[in-house]
Amino acid sequence: MKVVLLSTRRLPPAYFDTVRADLGGRPDVGLDVVAWVPPAGPVDGLVESFTLIGPGKMPVETVPPAVPADSVSTPAADAEAVPADVSEAAKAPAPEAVAEPKPAPAAAKPRPTGAKRVVKAVQWRYRRLRRAGGKVLPKAIKKAAPIRKLKANRRGNDLSKNYWTRVQSRPDVMKVVDQADVVIALDAGSIWAGWQLGQRQTDTPVVLGLPAARRELDRLVGAGNG
Structure with missing residues (x-):
């Protein structure tokens, strides 16, 4: 079964284990994410797909390069590699630095007149x-x-509209949604997009939050659709 997660928040990789557990721990559930911001870390192997439709770049897991065995140095080898004249020069005290003359102070700017x-x-x-x-x-x-609430609502409304505009303008996102068995809006910023998709995808349950999604999955499995 395919479950699409709509999100406008930064999700940590460990969150997807929580999602699977809250959805009943079914091994046949595949997660597809449509997010406004990148995840907090690499999600390879945790979800079927992670589509970023907002600003930012997807994190990439970096693997440190392997160090050849012959390039590893030991203290004894380092001591032998240093020439005698260089080591003696390193022990010699450095000559006293010559004091440089201090620059003359800049002349004060003339005051404006007239x-x-x-x-x-x-x-x-x-x-x-x-x-x-x-x-x-x-x-x-x-x-x-009241002012703080007004500003928060305005920012939330702008984010919701931008998120939905980007969702409906992306054919790849709409294709993922069309193939979903359940669509979940995870936060307030994705509710508007979820409502719009629910009006269009009348055969696909579009819900808010994981508990409602769990009920829908149980219903689909009970009806023989899982």
């Missing part, structure tokens, strides 16, 4: 008032609970 002085004064007062206003009024307003 019209330039007036412009500078106006700019200084503007910056001072701006700093004072930023420290008093906006700080209190930004910390107000």
Whole structure:
């Protein structure tokens, strides 16, 4: 059975083991992920596919290069490899450094006069008032609970719309969704896309969260579709 995970958050590789356990631990369940951001680490072998539709790059597991045996040096070999004259030179104290003359201090800039002085004064007062206003009024307003909630909702709405726009514009993503037995929206940013897919994919269950997906999988298996 194919399960598609919709996500706008950064998922750790270990999370997919949790998903499989929450879905009943069925060995025949294949996970396909459609994510806005890359995972927190390599996911090769953990999911069937991981399609990144947002910013960033997929992490790649790096393998350190093997070191040839003949290139490994020992302390005795290092001591023999150093010529006598080089080792003696290394023991000799370095000559005292010659003190360099200090550069002369830069001449002070002339103060503005006339019209330039007036412009500078106006700019200084503007910056001072701006700093004072930023420290008093906006700080209190930004910390107000309604303002924080409004900003969070606005960011969430923008992310949800961008995520859905990218999903429906990617033929490879829509192909994965068309082949799914269950589609799961994992977070608030993917709910809108899940709802839209549910309107289009009327034969495919589109749910929010893993418990609802577990019920749908149990129903499909009980109906003989698993």
